Amino acid sequence: MAQELWWASPSFWRKTAIWVTGFSFVVLIFLTFDTVKQITAGSPRVPAYSVINQRIDYVFDEKRNFQVPVVGPEEPLFGQKLSEAEAATLVNHGKLTTQAKNCMNCHTLLGNGSYYAPDLTKSWLDPSWGSKEVREQSMVEFLMDPTDKLHNAVGRRMPNLGITEAEARATVAFLKWMASIDTNGFPANFKPIDQADAPEPATAEPVADAAPVQQ
Numbered sequence: 001m002a003q004e005l006w007w008a009s010p011s012f013w014r015k016t017a018i019w020v021t022g023f024s025f026v027v028l029i030f031l032t033f034d035t036v037k038q039i040t041a042g043s044p045r046v047p048a049y050s051v052i053n054q055r056i057d058y059v060f061d062e063k064r065n066f067q068v069p070v071v072g073p074e075e076p077l078f079g080q081k082l083s084e085a086e087a088a089t090l091v092n093h094g095k096l097t098t099q100a101k102n103c104m105n106c107h108t109l110l111g112n113g114s115y116y117a118p119d120l121t122k123s124w125l126d127p128s129w130g131s132k133e134v135r136e137q138s139m140v141e142f143l144m145d146p147t148d149k150l151h152n153a154v155g156r157r158m159p160n161l162g163i164t165e166a167e168a169r170a171t172v173a174f175l176k177w178m179a180s181i182d183t184n185g186f187p188a189n190f191k192p193i194d195q196a197d198a199p200e201p202a203t204a205e206p207v208a209d210a211a212p213v214q215q
Helices: 010-039 049-053 084-100 135-144 165-179
Strands: 054-061 066-074
Touching: 049 054, 049 084, 049 165, 054 165, 084 165, 135 165
Parallel strands: none
Antiparallel strands: 054 066
8 A cells, every 4th residue: 555645634734724724823823913903083083082172184195106194283172272182072973973973874084984975084084074263163054963064965965863963063073083094095096175274285284105904
């Protein structure tokens, strides 16, 4: 009887499968911890919640060849500067509101969700709100009752979800914070609201290079 080749032995492949599985598990653990570090608010690619106290713009980066978020001068949300703890509370309230109202049933956030309605990743910078001077109040009023608003009059319409003013303001804070996340140019070809008096990109603070994440 011919001797069995080592590379054809069931025992060899059994041991190989065990070693490959173990190695893959270790790599997965490492990548998990690294990913958590990368997506944590306050990291180079995901600004701290207090970024809602500053201007957020979206400009073309020639080196990276796509648009990137740029953190500009102080421009507090609703005209009120918040501490890091206060900003975190407000943004988290907004995030919970988007979850409670099932926004992802129609919209996408950071590319995740349904593609029935517009992606909300950079909706804070959407020029359809009008000028930046009226944007905040326009967004709050729209969220509280979108049924009679001009840009909800045709096509796919957003229903009245019964969002309170407090929930609407928190949601706007969440959307502003989300607009500051570096998503490697996502969404592509997005034209941000006109902020002509914003500083030149060279003097602003760009968010560091990174891949898109879900926060």
